[in-house]
Amino acid sequence: VLDEAIKMATDVLAPLNPVGDREGLKYENGNVITPSGFKEAWKKFSEGGWIGMVHDPDLGGQGLPNVLKFLASEIFAGANIAFFLTSMLTEGAAHLIQAFGTDEMRKLYCPNMYTGRWTGTMCLTEPQAGSDVGNLKTSARPNGDHYLISGSKIFISAGEHDLTENIIHPVLARIEGAPKGTKGISLFLVPKYLVNPDGSLAGPNDVRCGGIEHKMGIHASPTCTMNFGDEGNCRGWLLGEPNKGMACMFQMMNEARLGVGIQGLGLASVAYQSALSYAHERTQGASWKAGKDPNAPRVPIIEHPDVRRMLMFMKSLTEGMRALMYSVARHIDLSMHSPDEKERELNKNMVELLTPVCKAYGSDWGFRVNEVAVQVFGGYGYCQEYPVEQYLRDQKISSIYEGTNGIQAIDLIGRKIARNNGEYLRQFVGMMKKVVEPNLDHPRLGSVAQKQNHAIDTVVELTTWLGQAFGKDMAVPLLNACPYLEAFGHMTLGYYLLQGALIADEKLQQLMKQSASQDVAEAAKTNPDVGFYHDRILSARFFANYMLPRVDSIAAAIKTDDRSALEALFGQD
Ligand SMILES: Cc1cc2nc3c(=O)[nH]c(=O)nc-3n(C[C@H](O)[C@H](O)[C@H](O)COP(=O)(O)OP(=O)(O)OC[C@H]3O[C@@H](n4cnc5c(N)ncnc54)[C@H](O)[C@@H]3O)c2cc1C
Incomplete structure (x- = not known):
């Protein structure tokens, strides 16, 4: 198929x-x-x-x-x-x-x-x-x-x-x-x-x-x-x-919200693929390893550390969004077809909780992946000769239609978390901890698991903090719904990337046992699966190191209880 x-x-x-x-x-x-x-x-x-x-x-x-x-x-x-x-x-x-x-x-x-x-x-x-x-x-x-x-x-x-x-x-x-x-x-x-x-x-x-x-x-x-x-x-x-029209229409809206998340993923995915192949082809400048030698050969831009950082950002986000969305698809299938009623219920709850995350995180961060793709292309990224400028323009609508991302964030914090007293979130945290906790001392991925564990605890604590504010002053959760969804999304992607990396690690260990060379780059030349699994592990590590700290900074910012946006007069003169 x-x-x-x-x-x-x-x-x-x-x-x-x-x-x-x-x-x-x-x-x-x-x-x-x-x-x-x-x-x-x-x-x-x-x-x-x-x-x-x-x-x-x-x-x-x-x-x-x-x-x-x-x-x-x-x-x-x-x-x-x-x-x-x-x-x-x-x-x-x-x-x-x-x-x-x-x-x-x-x-x-x-x-x-x-x-x-x-x-x-x-x-x-x-x-x-x-x-x-x-x-x-x-x-x-x-x-x-x-x-x-x-x-x-x-x-x-x-x-x-x-x-x-x-x-x-x-x-x-x-x-x-x-x-x-x-x-x-x-x-x-x-x-x-x-x-x-x-x-x-x-x-x-x-x-x-x-x-x-x-x-x-x-x-x-x-x-x-x-x-x-x-x-x-x-x-x-x-x-x-x-x-009862709204309740009926919500069936289509929820399906469409997941579809828009997939749109974010699909365009991020082609943007990454385009940027990756361009980075291999485009020659510009000498390698940083050559120092100031004017006779050093020009190299493909993928040799430049900053370009590699951009590619890694795109790769880890795209793979994380993919894992999130395919997992939600699996939750949908299980919510419909599992023989166990409790399991059907749990899976239905996960679909409900994660739908606004797929829609809003998929479109916002999908857009950022597209933006970085244009950056990798340099001047050509801004021109119609290459497809990434169209991808970027096409991507923008996904954060607006099917309920703007502002509305998705309010849906997450209000309807999906506060309204059921955090029950869906508790179930999701339970699911994540089952994977994360046994791997805190993992020989190769322990540090990633620890960072993931910390991100989960930070989001849970932030949810409690916002929950208390709910009763006192509704403006606080409404003001912070979008940053909260962002933190929630980073935590969620980190989890799915870790889950994938644990599988990749096992596979890689097996492949390396069978490989003639113990050098991964060498082994990958004869078996591309080695490169695939190796890089999947790096996606999780990169995300844990570069993206998960954002959960801390978002939580710290929200907890300052800053009201500037509410107090500003925003005069138009
Ligand atoms: C290309 C395209 C295709 C579309 N396709 C369809 C379609 O097939 N069917 C259909 O019915 N509609 C469709 N739409 C409409 C789309 O769903 C709406 O544009 C969207 O829901 C936002 O409504 P609005 O444009 O009136 O913006 P507004 O509702 O005016 O929003 C403007 C800004 O205010 C914010 N805002 C508004 N209310 C609140 C609130 N209560 N709390 C916090 N923030 C708020 C929004 O988040 C946004 O940032 C489409 C739109 C476009 C551009």
């Missing part, structure tokens, strides 16, 4: 990535024209069965585990995020219908969406209702077996395009007379074209794209203003119960 994913990414998606970026989209009288090659690529991608990978084969899915989906998603996101976004949304929208639609809706919509015949969107945002979704104004009026939807949504990804014959919009709206705020929001299924009971298209619904945004990145992904009910005849069907 992975070989096929790599083939799809390499042969179909990646070559279209710069095309989509340069050519962009055209908007003409309500229609959106996608860049050259995108239609054909969508057909191939759909035929490959990638959209419904993890879903029920009876509904057009492939029934594969989430771990495999996350692996393939990293590959697709790295190859062409603007393209892959439409697939992620289609899957999420179909899964909403699968979970909350009627049997008839499930049969009519899911197979057509999981197989890519139709695409899907998520319609939440309005001009006054971005982070504050509860403030939305789109309305729904009962009208026989359906509702009449009226209102406008903005920033709707893949809201309109020419890839498929139909587009299915899950729309959040308020039934007339429903309470204000999130408690009065319902979810509706609104197709672009109405669908007959036999699946054929009946004719256009009253849904129109009013325009597209011109953006910093993801130029090939249409970000649309969508007008529902301009003619007073936009038909929508309720998904789930009235006024």
Whole structure:
């Protein structure tokens, strides 16, 4: 499956990535024209069965585990995020219908969406209702077996395009007379074209794209203003119960948040690979070992310690994020399929706790990896000749959509930690300590384990400190939610990197026993696995030494209880 994913990414998606970026989209009288090659690529991608990978084969899915989906998603996101976004949304929208639609809706919509015949969107945002979704104004009026939807949504990804014959919009709206705020929001299924009971298209619904945004990145992904009910005849069907729309939509939002984390990882991964190969090729300056000798030969920039530091930063973060996200995928699979109820519960809790971390840490630190990739390229990194400047622009959106990272941080500290009195965190700490504590005296990784142990204790202590502040002054946790998430993320990555390094260490010991040479660099020449495991251990060591101290500095900063940001007058003169 992975070989096929790599083939799809390499042969179909990646070559279209710069095309989509340069050519962009055209908007003409309500229609959106996608860049050259995108239609054909969508057909191939759909035929490959990638959209419904993890879903029920009876509904057009492939029934594969989430771990495999996350692996393939990293590959697709790295190859062409603007393209892959439409697939992620289609899957999420179909899964909403699968979970909350009627049997008839499930049969009519899911197979057509999981197989890519139709695409899907998520319609939440309005001009006054971005982070504050509860403030939305789109309305729904009962009208026989359906509702009449009226209102406008903005920033709707893949809201309109020419890839498929139909587009299915899950729309959040308020039934007339429903309470204000999130408690009065319902979810509706609104197709672009109405669908007959036999699946054929009946004719256009009253849904129109009013325009597209011109953006910093993801130029090939249409970000649309969508007008529902301009003619007073936009038909929508309720998904789930009235006024329970937010709870339903959270299923898609949580899946999309993990998808955005994967986007951070995918783009970090290709940025690292590009920077690594450039660092091997690009010759500049003499080796520092040559001193001031003007006749010393010029060397590839990978010989310069500062370039090596940048590569190590990128490598350790990318590997750490990968381990985090694949582990979350495993938690999802176990939360659904473990035969043990307690284990299912524990895994579900881990998914909930780690979702905002995947989203916010993956996008923020994925962006930093992309930024460092541009730095490794020097001047060429800033130019379109190489792909890293596009990666950087494409990456930026991931910290903004699907709930800004500020909102993710509040979710972590408020909903995922404080609301259950720290129970999920205690469970996660228990899991980490089981790996860390037995290795505190490990002959080669003991120092890494000790630093990891210290980071865990520091985050636990910081959580208690913030927990006490919760009762007294809400401004303190709200002010510090983002730095807290950062510290939490460093601790989490450190743990997964250590876990990987312990496995790598065992493997390396075995390989070196069989190797003719006891010099690792020499042994790696004949067996690349030696180099792989050796460098995995170094990723964990580098992260423990360079990144984990940030947990201490964040904790120290938060505990100063500095209120400057709250007290500042921020005058505009
Ligand atoms: C390219 C693109 C694609 C998108 N795709 C979709 C889509 O498919 N469907 C969809 O529904 N939406 C989509 N969006 C919208 C996106 O989810 C919103 O832009 C995002 O949720 C932020 O809302 P906003 O832009 O109104 O910013 P605002 O909510 O105005 O936020 C501005 C700043 O204030 C902060 N802020 C706001 N409220 C709070 C608070 N209570 N506490 C702390 N900080 C706060 C935010 O963190 C942010 O830093 C997309 C946006 C873009 C740019």
